[in-house]
Amino acid sequence: MSKITKNNFGKKLAKYGALSLAIAGVADATGQVVYTDVDPDFVGGMGDSFAIDFNADGTDDIQVLQSNNGNYELVQALPAAGNGVIAASNAGYLYASNLADGTAIDGSGAFGSFGSFCAGPGYTGSQFCGTGVGLIGVQFDAAGNTHYGWVRVDIADSSNFTVLGYAFESTPDTAIAAGDEGSPLGVNEQAFANFDFFVSNEQLNLSAANAMNNVTVFSILGQQVVNQKLSGTNETVNVSALSTGIYVAKVSIDGAVKTIKFAKK
Structure with missing residues (x-):
């Protein structure tokens, strides 16, 4: 599968929008799953953020960001108002849930208004600290319709993160499997030679x-x-x-x- 790419990311805020996509870099989209490969991967550090506009409608749906709340460093998933990220409560604080590949993301998910990937030392509810590549589930609104998606990240620690890709199900109120990038269906390679x-x-x-x-x-x-x-x-x-x-x-x-x-x- 080819890739949607964007180069020259801003360190403070990187976003995908319809006007910024290189036509030569857009991806095959199959079925209703729309996948974006962040290429090159966005590598963030202290104070950096990465904003995701899943459906390229000009509205950021969620941010992955590093911040300091005055007591400790943390990397966090912060959805826009009205959106949510699958998260689990630990000691009264929401931590982003690290989903296994294939986990259904739908209306049954426990969506929170934020989810910490990795908080400073001593916060044992963090599910992403130094665990390698992981997935979060997202619920977002587009034109009054609810959509589900996922974001693939690698959180080194509470100050450093990498965003590798994301996808969403373009059919409203339809589940998406965590990690599902879509796949070419019904494509006869011989029929489409030199397409x-x-x-x-x-x-x-x-x-x-x-x-x-x-x-x-x-x-x-x-x-x-x-x-x-x-x-x-x-x-x-x-x-x-x-x-x-x-x-x-x-x-x-x-x-x-x-x-x-x-x-x-």
Whole structure:
């Protein structure tokens, strides 16, 4: 799978938005799971934060940050107001739960308004201190709908953290498995030999070794916005009427389907 990437992160705040995604770096998106590989990994230290906008709607859904509360250092997951992170209470304090791969993240989760990854020495409720790569579960609101996602992190100690990637389920009120990055389904590699795509001059350009049959474009929240018949090996789709943002397109060739994601600037 190719990757969504962003380079030149700001040390104090790094975020993904529709305007900042390099088209050449967007990922294959399959089913309804939308995965972002943070490449290069974001490495944070004292006072640093990393903001995640899961669905690229311009609103940050959660931050991973390092701070000092006046008594000790800590790395924390801090959702936006109304959102939540799966956390467990220990001695009256919320600690982010380190989820096993495949754990269902849905409405049954115990979501808190924050969750500490790793607090200073002596705080035994921390589940991420020096344990290697781990996963947290997130619940967030998008356009009045509830979505679930996960964030993959590596927390060295209460002052140093790394964010490696994240994903969300774009179908509202639908569970996602922790660590699920989606996978290409129904893609016949022979049918899609030499397949390529890019956006230029308000056109989505598609090319393949074999004639394409159809393309359907969806918004990041699953709304169909384009449905166009195709017949050649080089085709264009007019996207000038689409709003700025991220879109998923499904291209078909002789019954095989390729799912791609592109940015409309």
